[in-house]
Amino acid sequence: MNISKRLLIAVPYLWLLVLFLIPFLIVFKISLSDYAVSIPPYAPTLDLSKGWAAFSELWSGLDAENYWFLTEDDLYWKAYLSSLKIAIISTFLTLLVGFPMAYAMANAPDEWRPSLMMLVILPFWTSFLIRVYAWMGILSNEGLLNQFLMWIGVISDPLVILNTNAAVYIGIVYTYLPFMILPIYATLEKLDHSLLEAAQDLGCTRSSAFWAVTLPLAKPGIIAGCFLVFIPTLGEFVIPSLLGGSKTLMIGKVLWEEFFSNRDWTVASAVAIILLLILIIPIVLFQRNEQKQREAGQ
Amino acid sequence: MRKFTWFNAVSLTFGFVFLYIPMVILIFYSFNASKLVTVWAGFSTRWYGELINNQAFLDAAWVTLKVGFISSTIATILGTMAAFVLVRSGRFFGRTLFSGMIYAPLVMPEVITGLSLLLLFIAIGLDRGVTTIVLAHATFSMCYVSVVVSSRMATFDESLEDAAYDLGCTGWDAFRSVTLPIIMPAVIAGWLLAFTLSLDDLVIASFTAGPSSTTLPIKIYSSVRLGVSPEINALSTIMIAIVTFGVLSVSIYSKRVIERQKREEQLANS
Numbered sequence: 001m002n003i004s005k006r007l008l009i010a011v012p013y014l015w016l017l018v019l020f021l022i023p024f025l026i027v028f029k030i031s032l033s034d035y036a037v038s039i040p041p042y043a044p045t046l047d048l049s050k051g052w053a054a055f056s057e058l059w060s061g062l063d064a065e066n067y068w069f070l071t072e073d074d075l076y077w078k079a080y081l082s083s084l085k086i087a088i089i090s091t092f093l094t095l096l097v098g099f100p101m102a103y104a105m106a107n108a109p110d111e112w113r114p115s116l117m118m119l120v121i122l123p124f125w126t127s128f129l130i131r132v133y134a135w136m137g138i139l140s141n142e143g144l145l146n147q148f149l150m151w152i153g154v155i156s157d158p159l160v161i162l163n164t165n166a167a168v169y170i171g172i173v174y175t176y177l178p179f180m181i182l183p184i185y186a187t188l189e190k191l192d193h194s195l196l197e198a199a200q201d202l203g204c205t206r207s208s209a210f211w212a213v214t215l216p217l218a219k220p221g222i223i224a225g226c227f228l229v230f231i232p233t234l235g236e237f238v239i240p241s242l243l244g245g246s247k248t249l250m251i252g253k254v255l256w257e258e259f260f261s262n263r264d265w266t267v268a269s270a271v272a273i274i275l276l277l278i279l280i281i282p283i284v285l286f287q288r289n290e291q292k293q294r295e296a297g298q
Numbered sequence: 299m300r301k302f303t304w305f306n307a308v309s310l311t312f313g314f315v316f317l318y319i320p321m322v323i324l325i326f327y328s329f330n331a332s333k334l335v336t337v338w339a340g341f342s343t344r345w346y347g348e349l350i351n352n353q354a355f356l357d358a359a360w361v362t363l364k365v366g367f368i369s370s371t372i373a374t375i376l377g378t379m380a381a382f383v384l385v386r387s388g389r390f391f392g393r394t395l396f397s398g399m400i401y402a403p404l405v406m407p408e409v410i411t412g413l414s415l416l417l418l419f420i421a422i423g424l425d426r427g428v429t430t431i432v433l434a435h436a437t438f439s440m441c442y443v444s445v446v447v448s449s450r451m452a453t454f455d456e457s458l459e460d461a462a463y464d465l466g467c468t469g470w471d472a473f474r475s476v477t478l479p480i481i482m483p484a485v486i487a488g489w490l491l492a493f494t495l496s497l498d499d500l501v502i503a504s505f506t507a508g509p510s511s512t513t514l515p516i517k518i519y520s521s522v523r524l525g526v527s528p529e530i531n532a533l534s535t536i537m538i539a540i541v542t543f544g545v546l547s548v549s550i551y552s553k554r555v556i557e558r559q560k561r562e563e564q565l566a567n568s
Binding site for chain 2: 004005008009011012013015016017018019020021022023024026027030040097098100101103104105107108109114116118119120121122123125126127128129130131133134135136137138140144174177231232234235236237238241242252255256259260265268269272275276279283286287
């Protein structure tokens, strides 16, 4: 291996080590430290001027106290469970909206497809924050949705939607819809239509051919789409904070408040580590699904 | 066999109405004369005028653009290097860790990335400001760039490079005159992706920004937390217009490039 090749590996490697891996180790270390009224608000800190003694001092000062604290206060359990619940339900709702769209795109005439793809991708490029914000004006008590519903006479009093979990679901489905549509569309587009013809020749109706052929073949895309929605939703902060109410408990919001409002960095770090442990399972499953798809493609 | 049914038409119509109505409403109400965002009081460009005179927003926009340009350029260089390592370098010590560090930031919750970077900056005593946001953004966007570029490189015909070497190119010459032009569309796409990710980021920027380096998303977030404001509607409209224009022109341009390449290939084959 020559020098330029070594350099090619070393530069991004070092960058990621310093700015990705080491920060994690610091989070882990602080999650084991004690809260202290100082700057920075945790103890012990690594004081390199003490030499090697600093490391042993650091080591002896660490314990799992913050994690015990998380189990004692049921706010955290509730926040983890409620994040899981919101992530599962909204992933399902996104699938419900996204699948028919992806299916319709795959069935659309060839010359429409690039434009339809463009229409799905375009919102993805526009600001996430603005797309969430747009719903605040629609869902509020005197917002457009309530005005419209009262005008057509469905309801006489405005519905309270903004600052409830319902608004959070709407916001998640809205912002993550492209992530669901694109992988499903990718699998449906490759689908060999002679298989459907064969199924119908063998006596399937259109709908039973859909359940027996189309859906199983679209499975990898559906799984990929679900993970792409589920994983970021679990740690979501912007949507629950703008559209959700004070009762909407999501772990991303709890971490933010623990850090910025309570200034308790040690507990915030412990919350982060546990969130990460919860995320490892879906991430590993997702990677396996991708691997399988890649092998099937070759 | 492939039939576009009425059910397909209905689901597409509803889906796109759902995707676009909120933005259309936002744009519509940005031209509202009234301060009340839900009552239409006639056409006016008043809020655009107030936006242009709002120094805090202009400062934030400038910081955001600066951070976006610098961080996406660093991310593109590092991400392209990382893509080369992933596709070309074969086995080396710590390869698993390397590819793990490339893919992990893609699925990492932003609150964790932001928190961990902030704790690093505090531990090494780096003052929070534009530099820290740039470092943070470059780190997570380089992973996106490397995924985009490495997927393009996977289909790259390496015999083209060998031909360049045979014709007397040095490594750098071959890279500049053969490899780079071929992967260029992916590099540009990666840069654009990194740039939009940076412009859009609220959470990581909130953790890593200092008091003098407020970015536009931070500014927007702090003013909309209490409710809808007509100035933000105007700002959103401007941002939506720029993105729409940008995405459409890039896609039309790349379509032309692909068509030209196809024609040239046909000519070469005939």
